Amino acid sequence: MTEGFGRRLRKEDQRFVRGQGYYVDDVRLPGMLHGAVLRSPHPHARILAIDTLAAEAHPKVRAVITGETLAERNLAWMPTLSGDRQAVLATDKVRFQGQEVAFVVAEDRYSARDALELIDVEYEPLPAVVDARRALDPGAPVIRDDQTGRTGNRIFDWETGDAGRTEAVFADAEVTITQDMLYPRVHPAPLETCGAVAQYDKVSGKLTIWETTQAPHAHRTLYAMVAGLPEHKIRVISPDIGGGFGNKVPIYPGYVCAVVGSIITGCPVKWMEDRSENLMSTCFARDFHMRGELAAARDGTIRAVRVTVLADHGAFNGTAQPSKYPAGFFGVFTGSYDLEAAHCRVTGVYTNKAPGGVAYSCSFRVTEAVYLVERLVDMLALELDLDPAELRMRNLLRPEQFPYTSQTGWVYDSGDYPRTLRLAMDLAGYESLRAEQKAKRASGQLMGIGMSFFTEAVGAGPRKHMDILGLGMADGVELRIHPTGTAVLRISVQTQGQGHETTFAQIVASELGLSPDDVEVVHGDTDQTPFGLGTYGSRSTPVSGAATAIVARKVRERARLVASAMLEVDAADLEWERGRWYVRGDPDQGRSMAEIALAAHSSLELPEGVEGQLDATCVYNPPNLTYPFGAYICVVDVDPGTGEVRVRRFIAVDDCGVRINPMIVEGQVHGGLADGIGMALMEVIAFDSEGNCLGGSFMDYLLPTSLECPAWELGETVTPSPHHPIGAKGVGESATVGSPPAVVNAVIDALRPYGVRHADMPLTPAQVWRAIQGRPLRTDLAIS
Amino acid sequence: MTIRVAVTVNGTEYARDVEPRLLLIHFIRDELGLTGSHWGCDTSNCGSCVVWLDAKPVKSCTLLAAMADGRTLRTVEGLEQDGRLDPVQQGFIECHGLQCGFCTPGMMMTARWLLDHHPDPDEAQIREAISGQICRCTGYENIVRSIRWAAEHPRENR
Numbered sequence: 001m002t003e004g005f006g007r008r009l010r011k012e013d014q015r016f017v018r019g020q021g022y023y024v025d026d027v028r029l030p031g032m033l034h035g036a037v038l039r040s041p042h043p044h045a046r047i048l049a050i051d052t053l054a055a056e057a058h059p060k061v062r063a064v065i066t067g068e069t070l071a072e073r074n075l076a077w078m079p080t081l082s083g084d085r086q087a088v089l090a091t092d093k094v095r096f097q098g099q100e101v102a103f104v105v106a107e108d109r110y111s112a113r114d115a116l117e118l119i120d121v122e123y124e125p126l127p128a129v130v131d132a133r134r135a136l137d138p139g140a141p142v143i144r145d146d147q148t149g150r151t152g153n154r155i156f157d158w159e160t161g162d163a164g165r166t167e168a169v170f171a172d173a174e175v176t177i178t179q180d181m182l183y184p185r186v187h188p189a190p191l192e193t194c195g196a197v198a199q200y201d202k203v204s205g206k207l208t209i210w211e212t213t214q215a216p217h218a219h220r221t222l223y224a225m226v227a228g229l230p231e232h233k234i235r236v237i238s239p240d241i242g243g244g245f246g247n248k249v250p251i252y253p254g255y256v257c258a259v260v261g262s263i264i265t266g267c268p269v270k271w272m273e274d275r276s277e278n279l280m281s282t283c284f285a286r287d288f289h290m291r292g293e294l295a296a297a298r299d300g301t302i303r304a305v306r307v308t309v310l311a312d313h314g315a316f317n318g319t320a321q322p323s324k325y326p327a328g329f330f331g332v333f334t335g336s337y338d339l340e341a342a343h344c345r346v347t348g349v350y351t352n353k354a355p356g357g358v359a360y361s362c363s364f365r366v367t368e369a370v371y372l373v374e375r376l377v378d379m380l381a382l383e384l385d386l387d388p389a390e391l392r393m394r395n396l397l398r399p400e401q402f403p404y405t406s407q408t409g410w411v412y413d414s415g416d417y418p419r420t421l422r423l424a425m426d427l428a429g430y431e432s433l434r435a436e437q438k439a440k441r442a443s444g445q446l447m448g449i450g451m452s453f454f455t456e457a458v459g460a461g462p463r464k465h466m467d468i469l470g471l472g473m474a475d476g477v478e479l480r481i482h483p484t485g486t487a488v489l490r491i492s493v494q495t496q497g498q499g500h501e502t503t504f505a506q507i508v509a510s511e512l513g514l515s516p517d518d519v520e521v522v523h524g525d526t527d528q529t530p531f532g533l534g535t536y537g538s539r540s541t542p543v544s545g546a547a548t549a550i551v552a553r554k555v556r557e558r559a560r561l562v563a564s565a566m567l568e569v570d571a572a573d574l575e576w577e578r579g580r581w582y583v584r585g586d587p588d589q590g591r592s593m594a595e596i597a598l599a600a601h602s603s604l605e606l607p608e609g610v611e612g613q614l615d616a617t618c619v620y621n622p623p624n625l626t627y628p629f630g631a632y633i634c635v636v637d638v639d640p641g642t643g644e645v646r647v648r649r650f651i652a653v654d655d656c657g658v659r660i661n662p663m664i665v666e667g668q669v670h671g672g673l674a675d676g677i678g679m680a681l682m683e684v685i686a687f688d689s690e691g692n693c694l695g696g697s698f699m700d701y702l703l704p705t706s707l708e709c710p711a712w713e714l715g716e717t718v719t720p721s722p723h724h725p726i727g728a729k730g731v732g733e734s735a736t737v738g739s740p741p742a743v744v745n746a747v748i749d750a751l752r753p754y755g756v757r758h759a760d761m762p763l764t765p766a767q768v769w770r771a772i773q774g775r776p777l778r779t780d781l782a783i784s
Numbered sequence: 785m786t787i788r789v790a791v792t793v794n795g796t797e798y799a800r801d802v803e804p805r806l807l808l809i810h811f812i813r814d815e816l817g818l819t820g821s822h823w824g825c826d827t828s829n830c831g832s833c834v835v836w837l838d839a840k841p842v843k844s845c846t847l848l849a850a851m852a853d854g855r856t857l858r859t860v861e862g863l864e865q866d867g868r869l870d871p872v873q874q875g876f877i878e879c880h881g882l883q884c885g886f887c888t889p890g891m892m893m894t895a896r897w898l899l900d901h902h903p904d905p906d907e908a909q910i911r912e913a914i915s916g917q918i919c920r921c922t923g924y925e926n927i928v929r930s931i932r933w934a935a936e937h938p939r940e941n942r
Contacts, residue, residue, distance in 0.1 A: 009877055009878065009880075010877070010880070012885070013876065013877045013882060013885075014877070015885075016882055016885030016888050017860075017863075017869065017873040017874075017876050017877060017882070017888065017892065018820070018860070018861070018863075018864055018869075018873070019818070019819070019820020019821070019859065019860035019861045019863075019889050020820065021820075021885045021886070023819075023822070023886070025813075025819075025822075025823070026813075026819040028817070109810070109814075110803065110805070110806070189920065190884070190886075190920055191822070191824045191830060191832055191884070191886040191887050191918065191919070191920050192822070192824065192884070192886045193824070240884075240885065241884060242822070242824075242884045242885070242886030243883075243884040243886060243920045243921055245920070274826055275824065275825040275826050275827070275830075276826075496884055497882075497883030497884030497885065497921050498883070499883070663880050664880065666880075667880045667883055667921070667922060667926060668883075670922055670923030670924075670925050670926060671883065671920070671921045671922055671923045672923075673923050674920075674922075674923035674924065675920075697825070697826070697827050697829075698825045698827050698829035698830060698918070699827050699829060703918050703920070705914075705915045705916075705917070705918060705924070706910075706911040706912075706914050706915050706924040706927070706928070707911055707912070707915045709923055709924050709925070711907070711925055711928075712923060712925050
């Protein structure tokens, strides 16, 4: 079955290493104009007047668009992926620093920027809500007064689990742990910023948009709903994308402005944001203020987990997740453990910050859930003076418990957790690391060993439960075998570096006995591919990978019927081997896929019910999510004088089910581990008390380089998903989800001699030093 | 007002009349149409824009095109020679040194320079050499391996 799987160099690399990638900013069209966005300097202010006359008089300016211009077309506001609405260009107020206020279209990039300086906006500054914990205070400024009848900043309350039963467990628990934790606001910061080129053809009425999007089909449908253009006249092209990580799922105001700019000027319009615009205004991640509680027996048996969360969604509720899950998949906060009860309550609030929350390879907030429970488990180990590995081993789900229904209703598909943890410990040399640590502590050196065990929930999802704005999360594929036996596969999902052109060809190849080189994978163009919701939440392999295997099997069965006609035998008498059907008991009597493909296109009389040609389609509606998991161990050394953390080793054992291309899987894990080090130690979008964003460039928003990252040490176990046709589970976000708690647990473990129990990320030298002094900081706000 | 900027890029001479404030990266991409070099941050932090100026890697997002006048540039498009990939390019393919491909041209230009000056670099030297550049996909490990691969497979008759 897995013929064609295995390490295989990537097809797409041939163009990338030659500098022939084709990204949105590489799109150049005749007569193309350039757009730039004027942004608010205030986090919260009423707009009194906008004077665009001077900008319009600039000799190279072709159009200046304001919220008023858009309102005439009913486009001043657009729906968000969470069913809220977001200002495309502000008309009444600005609600975060960096919000879009006006859009200039000019003959070149620089002139467009120049003209922004000529726009005069009169603001009346208003008090800003900067601290999410103050958002619900009586008297807090009402941010969304555009919503009729709104008197406060609460967006939603959502809960899961059983409050009563959880309370009962806590009431008689021998040990309880309580800890407030912040998962700070971070940003996916793909190296390519967001942008679009819009080309509206007045004659044909066709709108073509090259976009940095992870979800071209969803965008096309939204443009049709919002802009009133017929959907068949909209083509969204997602060419090569310079990293997404969830940042490129939403529709951004700049895209809409480029479209309107093209309609108004009759010329193609390009808009590419700069780095500051990307960091300050596009979809951030996390910003979860969590209070976690854990109930346990004194022998270390974990009995219940309870969480209350304050979720900062910024000025517009623009999170991207299935509609029924306002807190994403945070409901998997019970982790990898068998509990008696669990309960969680999440309150979402508006603040005067950029909108977003679900991004950065978070698997719809599994990241926050894993961080919470893995920190709590480490605190329990500290409390009971148990080894954290031993404590986890005692509480992990056992293989015979799968499929396992968690206390919050998630059905984990398969796993052998103890085996995976044991392998990670063996690779790390866990016992000798502890011995080394003991010796180092005796001499005053700070060495820490941290671990995390995570279970992911990916592959959204069963369409009955999961949709985005009413669009069910099922994805289509189309497979066609050409007369000469090579193939083209059209998929709805879209690569931002994950290697779909290689991996998906390998799936077809393995099912049909072709060479992956003979399978062309087409993606990222709504005119050329079937509908589907796109690539995020690690869903490409779980959803479209399954669809691809199924469509190939459909083609294989059709080929069987054609072969039966060719060989003049009953189809039931045919057997499949790699790339050919043959007569059972007479292996010489067979036909290869290439022979069958040609016959399917020929004048051969085909069996009843078999149309000519050799192709098939499939829409895959996943029966369940898939649940990849893993065990990570991080070893750090901390300088007690400066608080600097060095990650010495990082051991990661991932179980993502069957691996189609292990080289690509390992690459995905490597990248996520670097993300984890970044989030744990360096990255935060903080604000000052006035609401100024303090993470608006790469000089302030720090990302890990080659010097902060160790040589990763990987291992694998393979527990196939029972409901996925090839047993694969998805891996794109596993390491980003699993690694931050391992790093933080390692640092806190290193600081044990100082009695440090917790400090919020990022564990910068300043934060670690303050923790050593017993005064860790709030990292989301600058000290005033 | 425009000024004339004449440069040799990958062995080809170009001259363009441009605004004095034009950044080198925009000159290379928008004026010369060589879009293999990328623009990622504006602040010299990410290195997507690394090209060679007179045989040295520079961050072209913080140089003016005017500063390259009369000088020689080499970009990713100049790595492949006589239809043969540079060992660095081949190394990135062999060792999965790239995913989205956006940082790759800049990384490879730095790698080529490193290998020209240190043909047999160890891991620490490689990490140091690329430490001024950001990759968001690979966690750097496979970039290090790619450059080591190139070191171990030098092109004959370079």
